[in-house]
Amino acid sequence: MVRPIDRRRAYGLSIHSELCLPELPPTRDPADIRVTLGAVAPPAAAAAPEWEVNGDEARGAYGGIGRFLVSRGREIVVDPDPAAAAESLQPFLLGPALAVALHQRGYRVLHASAVAIGGVAFGFLGHAGSGKSTLAAALRSRGHRPIADDVVALRPESGGFVPLPGLPWLKLWPPTAEAIGITPEELPRVRPDLAKRSWAAAEPAAPPPTRVDRLYVLAEGPHVASEPIGAAESVIELARHTYGARSLHGVRAESHLQEAAELARAITLRRLRRPWRLGDLATAVELVEREAAT
Amino acid sequence: LTAALSERTVVVASASQTSTRVEGEVVILDLSGGAYYGLNAVGARIWELMREPKTLRDIRDRIVDEFDVDPQRCERDLVALVGELLDRRLAEVVGSAKPHATSIQEETGGTRRGEDPAEHGRRSSVRRGGDRPRDV
Numbered sequence: 077m078v079r080p081i082d083r084r085r086a087y088g089l090s091i092h093s094e095l096c097l098p099e100l101p102p103t104r105d106p107a108d109i110r111v112t113l114g115a116v117a118p119p120a121a122a123a124a125p126e127w128e129v130n131g132d133e134a135r136g137a138y139g140g141i142g143r144f145l146v147s148r149g150r151e152i153v154v155d156p157d158p159a160a161a162a163e164s165l166q167p168f169l170l171g172p173a174l175a176v177a178l179h180q181r182g183y184r185v186l187h188a189s190a191v192a193i194g195g196v197a198f199g200f201l202g203h204a205g206s207g208k209s210t211l212a213a214a215l216r217s218r219g220h221r222p223i224a225d226d227v228v229a230l231r232p233e234s235g236g237f238v239p240l241p242g243l244p245w246l247k248l249w250p251p252t253a254e255a256i257g258i259t260p261e262e263l264p265r266v267r268p269d270l271a272k273r274s275w276a277a278a279e280p281a282a283p284p285p286t287r288v289d290r291l292y293v294l295a296e297g298p299h300v301a302s303e304p305i306g307a308a309e310s311v312i313e314l315a316r317h318t319y320g321a322r323s324l325h326g327v328r329a330e331s332h333l334q335e336a337a338e339l340a341r342a343i344t345l346r347r348l349r350r351p352w353r354l355g356d357l358a359t360a361v362e363l364v365e366r367e368a369a370t
Numbered sequence: 371l372t373a374a375l376s377e378r379t380v381v382v383a384s385a386s387q388t389s390t391r392v393e394g395e396v397v398i399l400d401l402s403g404g405a406y407y408g409l410n411a412v413g414a415r416i417w418e419l420m421r422e423p424k425t426l427r428d429i430r431d432r433i434v435d436e437f438d439v440d441p442q443r444c445e446r447d448l449v450a451l452v453g454e455l456l457d458r459r460l461a462e463v464v465g466s467a468k469p470h471a472t473s474i475q476e477e478t479g480g481t482r483r484g485e486d487p488a489e490h491g492r493r494s495s496v497r498r499g500g501d502r503p504r505d506v
Contacts, residue, residue, distance in 0.1 A: 307395040308396060308409060309497070311390065311392055312397055330401075333397065333399045
């Protein structure tokens with residue numbers, strides 16, 4: 077059976093997909109990654125909800141959504157759950173499954189958001205709920221260009237790391253949208269069953285930045301402040317915020333640590349503390365802008 | 371455990387860890403538990419020396435040689451650090467060297483009074499960096 081192929085671009089790669097990916101920009105380039113529909117055997121029960129890695133293959137399953145088999149960073153087989161709507165499948169394909177493929181291609185994949193300020197990339201690392209997307213959205217509302225949200229991929233290149241332009245939207249909870257002056261009802265939902273909204277990016281005017289200047293590790297604090305992070309701690313933070321730190325790297329923990337150290341040598345980390353409330357968002361954004369200018 | 375350490379005790383980094391050096395500091399990953407630990411400059415040098423089995427005396431002498439540190443303080447910090455590394459199974463005791471059997475702490479009088487414990491901690495203690503997180 078022949079299915080129509082949707083050709084789209086993300087993370088600088090051409091994705092030829094049997095699943096429609098209408099929100100991604102189109103491309104005419106030959107395929108870097110092929111997405112096909114097919115049967116995927118379930119991962120071992122012990123692996124769920126993490127990915128099961130077998131050589132250059134990784135298998136993941138999400139209840140009510142489907143199973144994914146990602147191979148050599150070039151092929152993604154999607155086996156949808158019969159109950160899953162296409163709109164529900166896409167966030168998992170372009171989220172974890174694509175992140176696994178980026179990892180397999182040798183990119184450094186971080187749980188982070190990234191924004192270009194003055195032509196240079198600044199990233200925000202943190203656990204879920206620490207404000208990665210919120211800060212990226214607030215910076216975007218100030219006219220800075222978002223690079224990626226949730227999954228930041230860095231391509232190693234001549235001793236440095238090039239941030240790759242990710243999915244062209246930011247995911248926001250309604251209160252965050254309101255805090256930066258956006259009416260949440262005007263934005264589409266990320267998934268039909270989720271109140272979170274998707275804020276699509278405009279076509280970028282400038283070329284993407286070619287280097288990451290600084291990564292901020294987000295943490296709670298009584299007031300907005302930033303502080304340096306020592307070398308050893310920087311490595312630890314990078315290792316912890318690597319995408320799939322346990323499942324993808326568990327089998328090769330040694331190289332994971334070495335890769336985190338390599339990143340720490342190339343990129344400066346700082347800790348950005350702020351109270352967990354939206355009222356101080358503007359102060360945090362001003363601090364990042366001020367530090368970006370120095 | 372720490373009390374059992376003497377200057378003749380031979381220690382070595384354990385096999386169930388991997389470590390890396392960045393800007394004079396060291397990060398150790400415990401391969402059995404998945405936790406990360408950070409060591410400052412002096413701790414990093416001690417760790418480097420422990421890659422091969424060594425007596426605490428050998429390590430102490432090298433550190434006193436290379437860093438501007440008071441020998442008595444160095445011994446106390448060394449015993450504290452090695453004790454922590456042993457507790458966390460990042461290092462192990464592999465034997466005891468021959469000569470005189472005085473405890474490294476007894477030799478220096480063993481007094482800790484009047485010292486600032488916070489400063490002591492900063493000098494060479496193991497900082498735990500947390501576990502690797504679960505994936506989302």
